[in-house]
Amino acid sequence: MKIKIMFLGLAVMLFAGCKKILNPEPEDLKSLDQMYTDVNFAQGFLVTAYRNIPGYYDNSEYATDDAVTNQLSNGYLQLATGSWSSQNNPASTWNQCYEAMQYLNLFLENSNKVKWAADPEAAKLFNLRMRGEAFGLRGLFMYYLLRNHGGVAANGQLLGVPIITQYQTIDAQFNVPRASFDACVKQVYKDLDSAELYLPVEYNDIANASQIPDRYKKYTSNFDTYNRVMGQYGRQLFNGLIAKTIRTRTALLAASPAFQNSANPATWADAAGYAAAIINYKGGVAALPATGVTYYANASEIDNLASGNNPPEIIWRENIVTNDATQENQNFPTSINGANATGAGFMNPSQNLVDAFPMANGYPIDNAASGYNAAAPYAGRDPRFAKYIIYNGSTAGVSNTVIKTGTTAGTGDGINERPGFSTRTGYYMKKRLRMDVNRNSVGANGKTHYTPRMRYTEMYLAYAEAANEAYGPTGVGTQAYSAYDVIKAIRKRALGINSDPYLEEVKGDQGKMRELIRNERRLELCFESFRFWDLRRWKVDITKLNETVRGMDVNGTVYTPLNSVETRAYQNYMYYGPIPNSEILKYNTLLQNANWK
Template sequence: MNRIILFIGFLLTFSSCEKFTEPEPQNNGSFENIYTEPILAQGFLMNGYTRLPSNFWNFTDVATDDAVSNDVGNGFRRIATGQWASNFNPLDQWQNTRAGIQYLNLFLAEVDKVTFDTKDPILNRMFADRMKGEAYGVRAYFMFSLLQAHAGWVDGQLYGFPILTTPETPSSNFNIPRSTFEECMKQIYADLDKAEELLPLDYEDISSPSAIPTKYAGTNTETYNRVFGKLFKLLMTGRIAKAIRAKAALVAASPAFAAGNTTTWADAATYTAEVLNRNGGLSGIAPNGVTWYDNRAEIDALGSGANPREILWRNNISSNSDLELAHYPPSLNGQGRLNPTQNLVDAFPAINGYPISSPLSGFNAASQYANRDPRLARFILFNGGTAGPSSSVINTAADGTTLDALNRDATSTRTGYYMKKLLRQDVSRNPLSINNQKHYKPHIRYTEMYLAYAEAANEAYGPLGMSPNATYSAYDVIKAIRQRAGVGLSNNDAYLESIKGDKELMRALIRNERRLELCFEGFRFWDLRRWNAPLTETAKGVSITNNIHTIIDVEIRNYQDFMRFGPIPFDETLKFSTLKQNAGWQ
């Protein structure tokens, strides 16, 4: 009986208390909350930033003649050796960027309904303007990334991607055809126009009301700085929008795409000069820009979103040793993942500026690393070179006795070289005393912009000609870049002087300087494709035995000609009948 009474008591207790019998409402806000809680609306915009393709290193160099990987599962190694397909594409930008664009379109559709401040309508408008400008700029960057990865020819027409400027809903028509490359470029330019119209050149605190734009007349400096001040550095700005325009124009004017759109080399030179002029022209070239990744005091002192002189736009600083773990040689407790090729080593000139193929270079194959461009020892770890916090000597020879030796272990080099660039040499990966250091990933470096101008100006005006809005030529830029690197200082760069009247030889030199200055930063693969240059050059290395250097073939490149243009994802073409695949891909 006592058990029956107890059971009835439990029933009465639970039946009289609704919270035990009815599920709690989920703690989720409604979509409409974004209108009164600005931080929720801003989340759509921030989702775009977190998806930027340049947020992380991806080392597409492994798919080129510049590098191989000792990781058999590396996606870029697999595509370079014949496994690239529309249903296996490590270079895919379709899903990520399309998702980012959707979030930005949602934000742009709703931002004017958001209340950022209930009392000050000017402040409210400034916040809305700034964030709309950011969204347009980031959306343009996504569209540029889509073009670079997925543009291609179909039935004699150069196509880009489906242009979407409004958010898709469950009732939307998703079966939208790709727009032409020209239409995509026009949309990118239009978005960048809006970004520049709405954003300041840079985020800086002002001290005088005279610096407030007339459209915000009536506000004060404190309120203006609250929206457009220094606290917002690293976000999209007018300066960054100009640089994205220059990047997109350089691609559009290149041989692979030029026949399918109206952007010219002159346009690319003009847009890039607009960026460089705001950096002081030639005088803006950072003296320490070659070693931007290991300028330790400079990096350690960065704060509040400040940029080093070499950097136009970067991501946040993080304290880690991930790059060193992946790319230090095994003797320094690294995995040696990216192995530079002999092809790239041979691209570094002699210190007097002559290519090593020239008799005037003084190159000696028996001591091939002597009297070379100083960037070689800075960027590439070769046999007898030093690395790590103790400047350890690294032996990569085939008859070496450590795991650093050629093909000794799964983490050993396959080419006789390890990557040194991008790594801070004060990092220790000793398991007993791991020493993390500060790193950052650039989105855009000024050196990229200077080299882009040199390329476009040479094509449009010749080596000594200048864009109408510039006071410097392709020759001037390349001379300054090489002087900074320490090349040709003893002879006034006699090689450069000998070719400064020859457009084709200058083109080759500019492309080579781009190869060297931007190596391992993810440019080489896209450059070769936009230049219509060969992708099939065999990756070579060096085998050293008894101090005798023997050049070896390391990896055969297996690209077909149609692979100059990347595929549309296979599953997307299955789902949407109007989405035409690029020629050659299934």
């Protein structure tokens, strides 16, 4: 059967008439055979898959105890307040992941027939690399499907999703049941094994033929040919290090309480080992990137990125964007957002999150040794607090404008002062933003930005969590360092302290260390779309999922707690996301996760 592939997106944009869509011009159609001689067309299947990767900043914090939004129509707000169903699921990745996997499967079935280059050695390497990318991306999409849709069905089975590793033509059997969760994890690992077999750990140029890695020497002895395919020009494409990171994410998910099951053999030791491989590649605990806390605002680091390079903190990122102010337009307080009259203050951090930041001495604010003063609650806090959150009395923007968030502020920034624009909690997000972006009407400008996909700090935190569960706080397993060692390094970087008495106090208690590690993960990864999923894989008590979001109204020296900014309406079955109802209706072998309607 000759497969016809139509790209209708451009036609939809260019032509308003239905005739053009229903009767496409011949040049709008490409046959599969053309893939073999048209390299750009063939590579387009991979490009489409890359474009389907779920966004890193998805703002799912709106549905947690970390934040709310003043965008009252936002899907995550509706999800958190009672509208989450199998028919209305803003967290669904089902369609985009399976669509991407269709393209990847078609690519993998045909890439060996493509003439990738006139030079036969380069052609073999290009095919090898792109097949590695395709396998790796397929593993990535399976991870997202597992995280967002895996769970326990009504019959008590722990299930993953249908495993589709062949291109589905119109005659294919689409009524495919969900595979076991364990089978899906193994499929992720299998695809990542292939990716690591074919791909370099990172794309770097070499200086001579002797530096060609052994596994590629049977394809070429010319280092220029190697560099052409596997060198720096490939940066930001899928590589072996990215595969290791997805493996760690998958192992951490599989070992977590929500998925611990007699039919799931995943262990915390597995996750610790996979995370350690990345830490060791980076250079060990001491190599934790010094500038990682403010990866989003390290101006010279960001502005000087070139040749696809990554900052020290970044494993994988999206392309840089110059003269950009998208995040600032959406999240600056209104008083410094003069050039953007249609939006501001979308992400409102919660008092719940503010209270999670310890004091600068490392003690939680509810510990008697912390020195916390409720009459001056922002004084002497963990430095990350001021880096990540704009609070009453702090400064923001190129002009260092003092932000007043109280109900009597009269600046446009006060609580609910401008509904839809002003904060609801008394706080604005600072993380993800560059304060050197100017949105005032005079001299408005954007700056260079990038969106991360994977950070080293996440991997260090993954090791700490898994190692603590597998070996206890100070146990090292097969490594030279413990969960305690990693958390000590993370807190030293954040707090700037050599002595950490609170860490020393809890290192002898696995449960207390667990809470500290989870809190450090909350702080280090806040506003990066982790907490919504972390709370679920940890299977925290339902009261924690439903913790009411709080705020703080500050007027002068009077601090008035806002104890009910927004309530949550999660049910016990909502630790696992649903399978889309439309799929359940179409395919009778597809089991829904328990209790979803």
